[in-house]
Amino acid sequence: MARIGVFVCHCGTNIAKSVDVERVAEAAKSFPHVKFAVDYKYMCSEPGQNIIKEAVKEHKLDRIVVASCSPRLHEPTFQKCAESAGLNPYMVEMANLREQCSWVHDKTEETTEKAIDLVKMAVAKVAKDAPLTRGEIPVTKRALVIGGGIAGIEAALTIADCGYEVVLVERTPSIGGHMAMYDKTFPTLDCSACILTPKMVDCAADPRIELRTYSEVEKVEGFVGNFDVTIRQRAKSVDKTKCTGCGACLEKCPSKGIPSEFDAGMGTRCSIYRPFPQAVPNVPVIDRETCKMFKEGKCGVCSKICPTGAIDYTQEDVVTTEKFGAIVVATGFDLWDHKLCGEYGYGRYPDVITSLQYERLMNASGPTGGKIKRPSDGKEPKNIVFICCVGSRDAEHGFTYCSKVCCMYIAKQAILTKDKIHDSESHVFYMDIRSNGKGYEEFIGMATCNCGTNYMRGRVSKLYPKGDKIVVKGNDTLIGKPVEIEADLVVLATGMQPVHDSVDLARKLGVSTDKYGWLTEAHPKLKPVSMLTDGIYLAGACRYPADIPDTVAQAAGAAGKVAGLFAKDSIKSEPMIAYIDQNSCAACGLCVSVCPFGAIEIEDVKDKRGNVIKQAARVNEGVCKGCGTCAASCRSLSARLRGFEGSQILNEIEALAE
Amino acid sequence: MKYAYYPGCSLESTGKEYDISVRAAAESLGLELVELEDWNCCGATSAHSLDNHLALTLPARNLGIAEKTGLDVTAPCAACYNRMKTAEKALKGDPKLRAEINKETGKDYEGNAAVYSLLEVFAGDEMKKRIAERVTLKLEGLKVACYYGCLLTRPAKVTGYDRYEDPQNMDEIMSLIGAEPVDWYFKTECCGASFGVARASTVERLTAKIIEDARANGADCVVTACPLCMTNLEMRQGELNMPIFYFTELLALALGSEGIQKCFASHLVDVNSALDKVMR
Known part of the structure; x- marks a missing residue:
């Protein structure tokens, strides 16, 4: 028999101003299986948590309901509290009396009645809760940084400094970003190049950092600790192992007068170019859109002039798929x-x-x-x-x-x-x-x-x-x-x-953007460098306009998050995710098409001897976020969500309808 | 080609030459204009300065009359056009307001009749084709500064112009009749509008700037599509001697319309310096 404790929070005056919290606690005592109920000013505070822990011990509670705020805010707090009291952390239910009741209603009789109903439902649900255990996911200790401006550079250097491998992908021929274009920087008037170029050189020199300039991320699959990322290295038409960066080709190229991107159109470049003399890597690329050799099939001046034979007109794009444990987005x-x-x-x-x-x-x-x-x-x-x-x-x-x-x-x-x-x-x-x-x-x-x-x-x-x-x-x-x-x-x-294709990038990464196209952080105050997808972090002006000091701070923060992730050999996975009953699954594929995270696939089901007996859906536990879309859409009730089983939801509804 | 025609008050008084030339050009181009029966004042500028509801009701009545003809409606005056277009937009998007105002006007406007400026009508693809075909006198050698003023193109949310600070349709019409539109920068500046009555000195200053920029960029004359702009540009330009035309006057001239000459005689600023360039 379940033994339930109910803990009603005043949230200072946030809840107590319009809900009669004492009455809610009193009412809760009469609900089925409730052995203890109490109210307190701040349930999330240390004394509040102690009330919970002592009650668990004294009344031999095996599950609890906390009636306070949104589970998005404090569910982890109370799960930890329950765990330290010896309970399974998933034997906790939250009744949201703040956002869904006191904040949106005036102080009336009905408001308290609604609060009581919310608690009643949570009690009904917790009675059907079953203990859940977290799984373990291995972590690939190699980071991908997308964008080679000051944000990406700082993030890459910091992660490398913590001892981990980093691949830094940059779309243009050189790292440096906008900062390399600036003259002096506010408010100290120090020269932008003087403070940036040493960091660029450090990036190139650090054996743990691999630079991939003139490259773009094409596809991202997988999940925290285990991303599979496809990167396209565009053909530079210059063999970087042979090029010495002497610059002879730049002087002789006959296709001159092309507006220079690096000079924001104020200057010109030729078809074979490096954006600026301090470029890292100091290897030119051929812009095939304007190059005579590619347009008209004849010229070859750069090839003739190159003393090391580094020009290679036959070079092709190279597409690779690699494993990363974490991604920092710094696309500016x-x-x-x-x-x-x-x-x-x-x-x-x-x-x-x-x-x-x-x-x-x-x-x-x-x-x-x-x-x-x-x-x-x-x-x-x-x-x-x-x-x-x-x-x-x-x-x-x-x-x-x-x-x-x-x-x-x-x-x-x-x-x-x-x-x-x-x-x-x-x-x-x-x-x-x-x-x-x-x-x-x-x-x-x-x-x-x-x-x-x-x-x-x-x-x-x-x-x-x-x-x-x-x-x-x-x-x-x-x-x-x-x-x-x-x-x-x-x-x-x-x-x-936002960068013109920020929404495309967000789609590849499976993360969200705001109405303008800025990438959205997990929480505007408390998780400013994390994204809602675990293992993906962001820094600098891809999130919102930021100056150099802010950008560098965010990049260091994101790198710190990556290092924190890599410090562990494996990470705990969230158990409140979907699973499929393969016995009843008909492999219709509806769940595959509705899953917003691409977490479900159809697989062959084999018997003990290895013969394929049928097909059924399977949830990739590392990718599933537990949104429940599959469970809601499955016609044979084979897709289910742990922690939100049909019996639990029905019990809630029945309690409300009583 | 057939449009309902809303001349507005000024085309019966200070802007008579505009009305004559519009009708003459339209006739040459096979454009039939059906004047609205029993039309009323559009309300500019007084109504929208004082009472927003009245400012919508007055043009709404005219829209109701236009709707009955089954035609879209065109207004030569920039202010009339702007008020009617504003009312059209407001009423189309708000059935409740539409019902309320229809009750007051006693007309049924359901948002079917659309409002176009005369420029939009003459610069439509079919009209441009006809202009090109029917020109009898190419106005070659005449450099014109096409002056749109404030209300024809703005606010863009109402008028739908995408380059509302640098509109082109009058320039296109002028090119078709052989004149050379100059690149200048006061195309959409305000002439001072009704301040011409209350604060003439302000309008003198604004008008002078417009004419000076036109002259600095090589124009022989300024061409307008608004009767109030015409009044201000002619009456308040002092001794600058810049000829001002309605675009329809030059259009009618190029199309060989008879009787257009009498319009030129009634201009307050002598237009012969400009006409001499093309009438050899």
Whole structure:
């Protein structure tokens, strides 16, 4: 006979304000098999948990109901508590009196009645609970990091530093990401390349890190500890074992003048290229879309010039499938395209550029060697207007969120402009200044007070060319007057948006994105670097706009999670998952098609002598998340969910209907 | 080709040349315009500044009349078009509001009659084909600044323009009749609209900027599709001597419509400097 204890929580005043908790506890005492019931202010606190443990001992309870908050919040807490009291952790049921009762109803008689019903149902269910045991899953101690920007680099270095193997996959020919494109970084003005390139070199030098540039993840299967990932290494047309990185091919290639991705279109490259001289690995690739040899079948200049014979036009893509225990997603962001914005000229005016393009014009390794020259005529601009929130906080053209980093990099660019062109004037149109990081507010002060940047609070309604100037029509809302500035150069702080194919990647990984396409973390506060799929973590601006300090912190956090996972030889699997009664299963395959995790497959069922006698579904226990979709859809009741058996659910319903 | 035609108040007074030229161009192109019977004021600008409900009810009555003809309706005036289009959008998406307003107007508008600006009508594929075929006088050598003003293309949610800051359909019509549209930047700037009455100095400033940008980019004349823009651009431009045309005037001229010359005579700014370029 079951011996049930019921523990009703006040949750401070969260539940007690609209539910008569004493009455709920009193009522629970009369339910079948309930041997003990009590209420307490905070059941999850240490004294609260002690009440549970002592009651289990004193009343010889073999299962408990905790009537408090959502199981998503505290089910693990009370499972641990039950376990330490000597119970099986799966002999615990939660009645959600907070989210499903007190928070959504006023203090009325009915609210308490509903709370009593919820407890009654949980009591009915727990009476049918059976002990469950967790399984063991082995862990492959090798991590995959997707994306070779600062987030991916930091994550890879940290995981390698913990002693584990890492494969770092990057789509472009070099690691480094956006950070490699920047000139200096806020709020300390240290040179981006000086702090980043050593880390890039470390990545290449570390024997535990394998770089896969010019590569993409094609398919991800498996589950935590045991992912099978298919990676496509695109043909570089250059044999990396022979190439010395001398660069002779880059000088002789006849297909020049292709807009350089790395210079954000401000400079050019040729068909065989490395994005920048400090690229890691320092091996060029041939862009087959523009290469004469691939387009017209003749040229071969790079092959003739190469002293080591490294050029290989016959190279093909290599597709491999490898095992990983954990995945860190660090795929970063794209910039919003201001060509969508007619007020700023639909991208027609050459002297209206993005902040990333301006970054390249300021950068010593950029197309102008760090001399600020405007694109139209190469003149040094004296009057520069910066416009914040282009795409950001703008539901009309872009998106509603704040891109977080623009206020700071605009301040930085204004400071650096003053440094490079002493007699220049910088004007900034802003909505609000968001400078809430360490040293950030002081940095804004440097831009406004020390460098004399003219900050104006207001939006710009129109840009148009007049002679060789760009007229900026805006509004200074603090003085309440329209403003017109004749600028030599206009820099748009275009906002950050998810990488164009972030939703595709999410689909491959079986993880979710928000309405914009940002990858969704497991919990916005408590699990910011984890995803809902175990074993997959995320870092940096693939989750949401992030600056370099935040990105590095998240990358280290994600790497820490990976190291924590790899510190164990095996991990416990959740037992509340689906299973199939193969005796009654007709292998109709409905469960296979409805499973959102791809956890079910049809297999041959053999007898003792190994003869195939029938086919039936089978659940991959490592992949199943216990959502119950299969159990709900199975027509022969062969797919079932442990912890949510038909008898348990029916008992709940019967209790409610009594 | 047949549309219901809502001329609006100004086409019977200050914008008479617009009405004459619309009808002349339409006739040359085989476009039949059926004027709405017993139409009323669209309400601009007073109604929507004061009473949103009234601002929908006034054009809704005209929409109800249009619906009875079984035709889509076109309005030459930018403000009339904008008010009617706004009402169409509001009423189409809200059956409750539609029922309420229909009760007040005594007309049955069920959202079938759609509203088009005159530009949209003349820049439709079939019309463009006919224009190209029927041009008798190519306006070669005439550089025109196509001026759309604020209400023809915006708000884009109402008008459906995708490049609402750089619309092209008037430019396309001008190219078809041999004129050369210039690339300029004040296509969709505001002329000051009804402030022309209350604060003439403001409108003088705005108008001057529009005309200066047109001239700076090489235009011989400004072409508009709005009677109020015409009034402001002509009356408030001071001594700038920039000829202003309705796009339908140039269209009718190119199509050889008779009687269009009398429109040119009644312009407040002499248009001969522009016409001399094409009438040799």
